[in-house]
Amino acid sequence: MNRMMFGVAFLSLAVLAGSTAAGGAHDPTDAGIAPGIYRLEASQDHPKPAPSQDTRYRKIANIYKSALPEGAGVTYAVVTAGHSETRIQFIGRAVGQTQTDAGGRICQAYAFPGWNAYSDNQPFCRSETAAEAGFQPLPNGFVFSQPDETASGRSEFIPPERKPTAQETGACAVSDVCAPEAFGYTVTYETVTHQSDRFALQASHPYTDLIYLGHEVKAGLGPNPDQRTVALPQGSFVAVLKTEADWIEGDQVTPSGQTVRIWLRREDLIDGRWVGQKAMTGAYSFDVAVEGDDDMMHAVALRVRERKTGRTVQTLFNIETEERQDDADALLQVWDANFDGQPDLSLRAQSGGAGPNSTENVFLFDPKTKRFVFDETLSQLPQLGVDPRRKTITSAERDGCCDHSSMTYRYVRGKLTTVASWRQYITADGQWLITETGRLVKGRMRHHTVRKAYAGE
Numbered sequence: 001m002n003r004m005m006f007g008v009a010f011l012s013l014a015v016l017a018g019s020t021a022a023g024g025a026h027d028p029t030d031a032g033i034a035p036g037i038y039r040l041e042a043s044q045d046h047p048k049p050a051p052s053q054d055t056r057y058r059k060i061a062n063i064y065k066s067a068l069p070e071g072a073g074v075t076y077a078v079v080t081a082g083h084s085e086t087r088i089q090f091i092g093r094a095v096g097q098t099q100t101d102a103g104g105r106i107c108q109a110y111a112f113p114g115w116n117a118y119s120d121n122q123p124f125c126r127s128e129t130a131a132e133a134g135f136q137p138l139p140n141g142f143v144f145s146q147p148d149e150t151a152s153g154r155s156e157f158i159p160p161e162r163k164p165t166a167q168e169t170g171a172c173a174v175s176d177v178c179a180p181e182a183f184g185y186t187v188t189y190e191t192v193t194h195q196s197d198r199f200a201l202q203a204s205h206p207y208t209d210l211i212y213l214g215h216e217v218k219a220g221l222g223p224n225p226d227q228r229t230v231a232l233p234q235g236s237f238v239a240v241l242k243t244e245a246d247w248i249e250g251d252q253v254t255p256s257g258q259t260v261r262i263w264l265r266r267e268d269l270i271d272g273r274w275v276g277q278k279a280m281t282g283a284y285s286f287d288v289a290v291e292g293d294d295d296m297m298h299a300v301a302l303r304v305r306e307r308k309t310g311r312t313v314q315t316l317f318n319i320e321t322e323e324r325q326d327d328a329d330a331l332l333q334v335w336d337a338n339f340d341g342q343p344d345l346s347l348r349a350q351s352g353g354a355g356p357n358s359t360e361n362v363f364l365f366d367p368k369t370k371r372f373v374f375d376e377t378l379s380q381l382p383q384l385g386v387d388p389r390r391k392t393i394t395s396a397e398r399d400g401c402c403d404h405s406s407m408t409y410r411y412v413r414g415k416l417t418t419v420a421s422w423r424q425y426i427t428a429d430g431q432w433l434i435t436e437t438g439r440l441v442k443g444r445m446r447h448h449t450v451r452k453a454y455a456g457e
Contacts, residue, residue: 033086033135033142035207037253038077038199040068047143052192056180059189067146067195068092076257077144077199078239080207085111087124087210088135088144089237091253123212123235138198146195153189160184202257209240211248214271219262223247230262238264246315266317270301277332281343283307288331288347298323299331299347302363304372314371319361322350337378338364338411339391345372349379357382357397377416381407392419402426418445426454 051062068074074092087110111124136143164172164182172178213236218229232238238250246266251259272291280286289301298321304314326348337344342365349359362379363372378384381395393416396406408420421438433454438447 033079033081033088033137034201034204035079035081036204037202037257037259038079038141039202039257040075040077041141041198041200047196047198049145049148049194049196051194052148057185057187059187061189061191063191063193065193065195067144067197073255075255076202076253078207078210078251078253079142080210080239082209087111088142089210089239089253090144091255123214141198141200144197144199149193149195151191151193153191156187156189158185158187205239205241205251205259207239207241207251208243211238211240211250211269212236213238213269217264217268219264221262223249223263230260232262238262267301267303267315272300274303275328275331278329279332279334280307281334284313285310286332286345288328290328290331292323294328295325296323297326297328302332302345302347302372316363316372316374319347320349321347321361324348324351333360335386336388337362337375337386337393339388340367342367346384360384399425421445421447430454430456 048064052060054060068090072090072092074090076091078089078091080087080089134145136145158180160183161181164179168179168182172183213232213234215234217232217236219232219238220227220229232252236252238248238252240248240250242249243266248264248266248269249261250264251261253259270289270291272289274287274289277286277288283306285305285307287303287305288299289303290297290299292298299319300317300321301319302316303312304316305312331347333346334343335346336342337346344365345363346360349361351358359382360379362375362384364375364378365371366373378393381393382397383395385394385396387394391410393409394406395409396404398404403423403425405423406421407418409416410419411417417440418438419440421436423434423436425434426432427434431454433452435450435452436447437449438445440446
């Protein structure tokens with residue numbers, strides 16, 4: 001088996017234009033940059049932003065230079081457009097892992113939208129404002145820019161042209177508004193450095209995501225597992241072309257702009273450990289992949305195994321959970337969430353900022369395919385509850401101290417249907433306690449509202 005190492009340094013920048021505020025919805029097409037490979041244009045063709053304007057008191061020398069450090073050796077960029085964010089991956093000989101500093105290094109990766117700074121768990125630095133780092137879409141290209149840098153130089157006092165009037169003297173003494181012709185003024189000389197680079201599209205590729213490898217991973221040069229492999233070092237990035245149940249097909253791009261097609265086993269990408277779960281069914285046992293230490297961990301994948309043989313029959317990836325303190329072997333719950341007589345699964349997802357607003361990742365068992373399938377509807381319901389006796393689903397949430405609500409659902413002809421609702425809140429003026437209830441009667445929701453004077457607690 002031949003072993004190859006690609007010592008390629010990578011940098012990613014999130015596309016900022018067209019995005020909403022951090023954490024909001026984002027359509028990658030808003031970025032205006034098609035996914036593919038882009039080449040840095042010649043230095044003499046670098047765009048020149050509008051120069052800073054001189055004023056009476058400020059004289060400016062404008063300098064234009066590359067936004068990318070020369071030492072990084074960046075020549076190409078890879079654009080990937082996923083369902084939630086668009087990323088630009090700069091490829092060079094020696095891109096660093098920190099933000100720009102005197103050593104000429106730049107952040108290894110950016111992504112947008114999002115709020116977090118760089119960490120080992122989330123290697124994409126994120127900018128909340130375009131002023132930190134940004135780009136401008138162009139026809140068949142884009143401009144990458146860094147904030148302007150201003151350096152102050154010498155100062156020069158310009159002597160007065162005449163004597164001040166009595167009125168000017170009074171105004172200058174009272175308000176510090178001194179007529180420059182009568183009192184003179186100081187001119188400061190500054191240098192403003194504008195930093196930008198232009199990239200042109202070289203080849204279009206339908207890249208859907210950019211993934212980071214938190215450890216060394218062996219990748220195949222073909223979809224057949226028996227084909228020889230290459231070793232991708234920790235810190236590498238892969239531009240994703242296709243994601244299947246167990247495999248990812250993607251490209252690595254070399255400093256010369258060439259692509260290397262590779263296949264990755266999704267299970268090999270997990271940065272963590274597998275923990276056997278106490279919960280199990282008559283046919284299956286389960287393992288959960290967790291990242292982090294025992295004090296603070298989160299689940300990232302779920303493996304289903306036959307109890308008799310121990311054979312893995314399904315692995316579920318891209319599970320989104322919040323870091324918290326938990327017993328690592330008690331993360332999974334088994335229940336019949338849709339009352340079809342088959343065991344379903346749940347993993348705690350997000351706390352929602354308060355316990356009553358927590359959500360679950362729910363996976364319903366499909367008896368036809370004998371696979372567990374993520375159910376988006378149930379997974380979005382806060383404080384999910386299942387009542388097997390009444391065959392109802394409940395959901396509750398809290399909006400601050402004085403607004404609480406709940407919903408009750410049943411499956412009607414296979415569709416989750418609201419059958420009851422309740423909400424109680426105090427009006428903004430603190431005068432009234434409002435209770436709103438609803439109930440499904442003959443296929444229609446009937447609502448009732450009770451208003452009472454609120455005396456406080």
